[in-house]
Amino acid sequence: MIEELPDAKRQKITMKIGTHSGTFHADEALAVFMLKLLPQFKGATVIRSRAPDILESCDIIVDVQGQYDGTKHFDHHQRGFMETFSPAFKTKLSSAGLIFKHFGKDIISHQLEIPSNHAQIPLLYEKIYTEMIEAIDGNDNGQSAYPDDTPAAYSTKAITLPGMVASLNPAWNDESNDAILDSQFEKASQLMGGVFVDLVKYYGKSWLPARDIVKASIEKATEYDPEGRIVVFDDYTAWKDHLFKLEEELGISGRTYYALYSDGKGWRVQAVPVSPDSFTSRKALPEPWRGIRDQALSELTGIDGGVFVHAAGFIGGNQTRQGALLMAQKALTF
Incomplete structure (x- = not known):
């Protein structure tokens, strides 16, 4: 018979989220933050590495390892990857889109404190993707929002979320090491995540109730x-x-x-x-x-x-x- 340990002596299992080390981008910064909004990854340790064995020791891996299986591996860089949010979309997913595709409904449910089978979650799920996540996917995969390559009238580099995340990477002439990059990555993740959470709450608590009012008025x-x-x-x-x-x-x-x-x-x-x-x-x-x-x-x-x-x-x-x-x-x- 195995003696059960007292509560004070039980080891708390900490989940590990793996992503690549070095220069970071908006998509994995957001993907990591979204995962940590889920109960199973709350308080998870983020492991940033390029070593395959270290990454494979993690419970979930985003934006690295060249694999996508929808359970543990969520990378989009491998040859032949063409996954989209649904057949109705043409934008190829980045790690942010992959995580949102698989976990977005649960994230919305927890953030808005509504049941996972709430009738309006599919509506919010698609709306949040189209209003934020799809742009992150397109930007990371180099898909222009202007298919005919119309030149931009002005630069938006410094005011877009991907641009702001990019600026958090150490400059070429700044001191840089793994500890600095990891610290800056956390800032980037908080930046992306803060915008995402605010967006979810807006669409769930303001945009969605407005829809019911508009529908009633039309009727x-x-x-x-x-x-x-x-x-x-x-x-x-x-x-x-x-x-x-x-x-x-x-x-x-x-x-x-x-x-x-x-x-x-x-x-x-x-x-x-x-x-x-x-x-x-x-x-x-x-x-x-x-x-x-x-x-x-x-x-x-x-x-x-x-x-x-x-x-x-x-x-x-x-x-x-x-x-x-x-x-x-x-x-x-x-």
């Missing part, structure tokens, strides 16, 4: 226009990022022309753009109203409480919700 749109072209947000929310995706999911792409919301003082009528990043509206506010303000606007439109219509016609204002709604309804007739 009520026919109350204001028989064709559902006006969406009213009685409680302001970040609507632009959701509107286009929800229209697509509901099979009504391009239906919404105007979004109404309060600016805290009065009400705004915003013309919906043709795409999230476009400055072209699906239906701009009427040309005769543009650049007109206050009483002159009320007299021109025949609607009390006029505040303004922007000269470009993408937004206007009224003192009241009813006035803004009447402006939107009348604009549809032009």
Whole structure:
């Protein structure tokens, strides 16, 4: 019979995460941090080495050893590696993408303190990948965000996350040794991880609740226009990022022309753009109203409480919700 040791004498098993030594990059700095967010790797020791036997003694290895098996080895440098996040994506994964692909749902679950089978985790999983991780993958693998090689209008080297991580490596004329590099790597990992955690919390606690509000508002749109072209947000929310995706999911792409919301003082009528990043509206506010303000606007439109219509016609204002709604309804007739 084996005598069980008292709690005080039990040895705590410390998990080991292996990655390469020397110059570091944004992808493995983030991959290591993401792993340490998981309960099984909390407090893990990070081993940075190029020695195969030392690395193989680790419980998980990222960005080195030329192997990918989805369990222990998560490297992307080997010949023939073409793994992507899903068949819908073209960007080849780096070590950050590999770790997120396999552990991202669990990481989201733990960070947001929601069950791993929560219905919205797949939505957050893909959103977080597209908004942060994919760019890290593309950058590390040398895949340009501009497929036609359009030259950049200005340098972003010093303000991108990969650029900031690169600057944490010792300069060519600075003192450098393994201890210094390991210390700087920890700074890089904290930098990447801090941004990642903030992003997860934003999308889970702000972006996701906004989606439910936008969906409910879209479903009520026919109350204001028989064709559902006006969406009213009685409680302001970040609507632009959701509107286009929800229209697509509901099979009504391009239906919404105007979004109404309060600016805290009065009400705004915003013309919906043709795409999230476009400055072209699906239906701009009427040309005769543009650049007109206050009483002159009320007299021109025949609607009390006029505040303004922007000269470009993408937004206007009224003192009241009813006035803004009447402006939107009348604009549809032009």
